[in-house]
Amino acid sequence: MTDPRVDLLLALGDDELVLGHRHAHWTGVAPHLEEDLAFSSIAQDEIGHAVVWYRLAGELTGKDPDALGLGRPPEGYRNAILVERPNRDWGYTVARHYCYDIAEDVRLTTLADSLWTPLAEATGALRREERYHLLHARLWLDRLAHGPLDARGHLADGLVAALAEAPGLFEPLPGEDELVADGVLPLASADQHTRWRDVVTAELTALGLEHVLDGSAHHSDGEFVPTSSGELLDTGDGAAAAGAVASGGGLGGRLGRHSEDFAEVWEELTGTYRAYPGVRW
Amino acid sequence: MSYETRTAEFKAAIDAGGMVEAGDWMPDEYRQAALRFIEMHANSEIMGALPEREWIARAPSLRRKLSLTAKVQDEVGHGHMLYRVAEDLGKSRDAMIADLIAGKTKFHNVFHYPTVTWGDVAVIGFLIDGAALVTQKALLECSYAPYVRVLKRICAEESLHQRHGEDVVLELCAGSDAQRQMFQDAVNRWWEPIMQFFGPPSKPERDVLLHWRLKTRTNEQLRQRFFDTYVPKLWDLGISVPDPALAYDEAAGEWTWTQPNWDTFWQVVKGNGPMTETRLAWRRWMHEAHGWVREAMAESPARSAA
Amino acid sequence: MDRWEVFGKRTLDDPWTSVGAVHAPDREMALLLAKESFFRHGEGVDFAVVRLDDLHVFGRSDLLAFATDKTYRLQAGYTGMGDKRRRATAKAQAAGAVIDRPRPADKRVLNTSHRRREAADD
Known part of the structure; x- marks a missing residue:
């Protein structure tokens, strides 16, 4: 019987590492030069967060952060499917960044009250960085939502796809009952999901994007987009964009069951480390 | 005052160590030369991000993944600052990026090559950044003040990259036989492009950049300085350089070395390097796929009070 | 009357550095007054003024401090x-x-x- 705290820490660390890995793909090729710099720092922050969680997991397992982050078989990774998806375009990237960082905020706020002191203490530094991530995610969400129709469309498409798999971030962990009973996890994943959904629903509704919550990239009765030109969107075939909802809520990652996209991540992420066992870099 | 007289006075001021600011009067020849030179430097930082960037995903440890991401981020940051300086000489950043991805403007030869192993990351971090640092430190004496101001910050960051690169090299050389060989193979692959990086030996009297003190050292002076610093370091680590002629000539006070194939160099900088088209095509595709983001950034929409 | 922040350069190579502020009704007057306020001892080679309202201050020192390990961005790392x-x-x-x-x-x-x-x- 493994310590359920290890599963918790690996889920936390793997989410951060895999998303940081995906985010880092933008470094050098982001759609705006200044944003390239900003988003690279966010990628680095997420990878840095993974190191914090792996270090804590290392105190329970005796393994170093590289062995945990780069040395497990694919089915050993506990990240949500959402974070392993390719970046697609900037619309999806912003949408996923937003969904994830709201989730991370809910998660860190929860864990700050953990009765397992080392875990509660670790959240402090991460929450400080998280403030910038939230600022960044919300500002981009807001800008694209108000942007020309094209930008709003890309954002809406991205949100539909990301929201469909965001529940995977709150998939119950193995041994979760024990974690909750011991006060290690002060709030069950399902309750954290509710908190997250409340925040996301309120914020997207305020931007006139409530239709993406139902899996539709377009408003059912046409929408007035508050751009300077006051364009009106034609929503003739809006329902066709709703495709992505059917993927089962992006569940399975916490049990080590991943999407077809994970193979590529795993190969890139762990390939060099695995090819030269036991050396220093 | 005639254009010729004004130009002669400008040239005399520069020769006397005078500095030029963006708003100052300058001869068209100076403006064009400065713009082309700084634009190419900026392009090279942006394109230089790509070869190393390929190894962010494959870095062998979490620490190296972080440091390499941060390093590539800095290179993009250099491009960002340099485009800013170039813009004041009369060409917009959008136009410079458009020309870059259309293959109309150039970038340094070393960024047209593939990165095959982690050993290439070591070579780029140690030797190519080392070569860049040698040339950029010399540029701190140049006549265009806004460029010098930005170069001060760039050189400080490049010194950090250098240390990062040397650290990667030392770890490989202190590591397993396979790791040492990985670095040796990469040095063998990169040596000729690095020799070419400094440019062919040139006639100083025909170099327009030297004329305007946009450069202060000849290609050969910079290459010799690179040899001084880096060749002994490699040799001490037991890493050979694929040039049997390379040695210091005590009597002449300089290194003897073998000229690389300069035809290859010219082919590469004209855009016919092994990775030129792949990298440009990819950047072009990313650029075109995200025109909508640039539009969203350009617009100041009637925003809700937020 | 507006407050204007004054930025000077000791040499042309230097970046703009804040040296103080003046009160003045407009840009021309601010430049005129800043000269004698801050540069009368030969303190520099150029200066600029910016209306205080036009300085958009970030004001979040908490976001500028390193929270997690960023030593890989420093020589000391x-x-x-x-x-x-x-x-x-x-x-x-x-x-x-x-x-x-x-x-x-x-x-x-x-x-x-x-x-x-x-x-x-x-």
């Missing part, structure tokens, strides 16, 4: 290089791989200046 160099050189020596070809006199193989360089890295 690369430690123990002297030790690594010693191990690498020892490995090269053991394999008889150190290359002793003609080099400048101050770059002699493994001489004392080399050792000094190692010590500086530790």
Whole structure:
């Protein structure tokens, strides 16, 4: 019987590492030069967060952060499917960044009250960085939502796809009952999901994007987009964009069951480390 | 005052160590030369991000993944600052990026090559950044003040990259036989492009950049300085350089070395390097796929009070 | 009356540095007054003024401090290089791989200046 705290820490660390890995793909090729710099720092922050969680997991397992982050078989990774998806375009990237960082905020706020002191203490530094991530995610969400129709469309498409798999971030962990009973996890994943959904629903509704919550990239009765030109969107075939909802809520990652996209991540992420066992870099 | 007289006075001021600011009067020849030179430097930082960037995903440890991401981020940051300086000489950043991805403007030869192993990351971090640092430190004496101001910050960051690169090299050389060989193979692959990086030996009297003190050292002076610093370091680590002629000539006070194939160099900088088209095509595709983001950034929409 | 922040340059190579502020009704007057307020002792070669309202202050020092380990962005993050160099050189020596070809006199193989360089890295 493994310590359920290890599963918790690996889920936390793997989410951060895999998303940081995906985010880092933008470094050098982001759609705006200044944003390239900003988003690279966010990628680095997420990878840095993974190191914090792996270090804590290392105190329970005796393994170093590289062995945990780069040395497990694919089915050993506990990240949500959402974070392993390719970046697609900037619309999806912003949408996923937003969904994830709201989730991370809910998660860190929860864990700050953990009765397992080392875990509660670790959240402090991460929450400080998280403030910038939230600022960044919300500002981009807001800008694209108000942007020309094209930008709003890309954002809406991205949100539909990301929201469909965001529940995977709150998939119950193995041994979760024990974690909750011991006060290690002060709030069950399902309750954290509710908190997250409340925040996301309120914020997207305020931007006139409530239709993406139902899996539709377009408003059912046409929408007035508050751009300077006051364009009106034609929503003739809006329902066709709703495709992505059917993927089962992006569940399975916490049990080590991943999407077809994970193979590529795993190969890139762990390939060099695995090819030269036991050396220093 | 005639254009010729004004130009002669400008040239005399520069020769006397005078500095030029963006708003100052300058001869068209100076403006064009400065713009082309700084634009190419900026392009090279942006394109230089790509070869190393390929190894962010494959870095062998979490620490190296972080440091390499941060390093590539800095290179993009250099491009960002340099485009800013170039813009004041009369060409917009959008136009410079458009020309870059259309293959109309150039970038340094070393960024047209593939990165095959982690050993290439070591070579780029140690030797190519080392070569860049040698040339950029010399540029701190140049006549265009806004460029010098930005170069001060760039050189400080490049010194950090250098240390990062040397650290990667030392770890490989202190590591397993396979790791040492990985670095040796990469040095063998990169040596000729690095020799070419400094440019062919040139006639100083025909170099327009030297004329305007946009450069202060000849290609050969910079290459010799690179040899001084880096060749002994490699040799001490037991890493050979694929040039049997390379040695210091005590009597002449300089290194003897073998000229690389300069035809290859010219082919590469004209855009016919092994990775030129792949990298440009990819950047072009990313650029075109995200025109909508640039539009969203350009617009100041009637925003809700937020 | 508006407050104007004043930025000066000691030499043309320097970036703009804040030197103080003046109260003035407009840009021209601010420039006129800033000159005698801050540069009358020959403090610099140029200066600029910006209306205080036009300075958009970030005001979040909490977001500028490093929260997690960012030493990889600093020189100090690369430690123990002297030790690594010693191990690498020892490995090269053991394999008889150190290359002793003609080099400048101050770059002699493994001489004392080399050792000094190692010590500086530790």
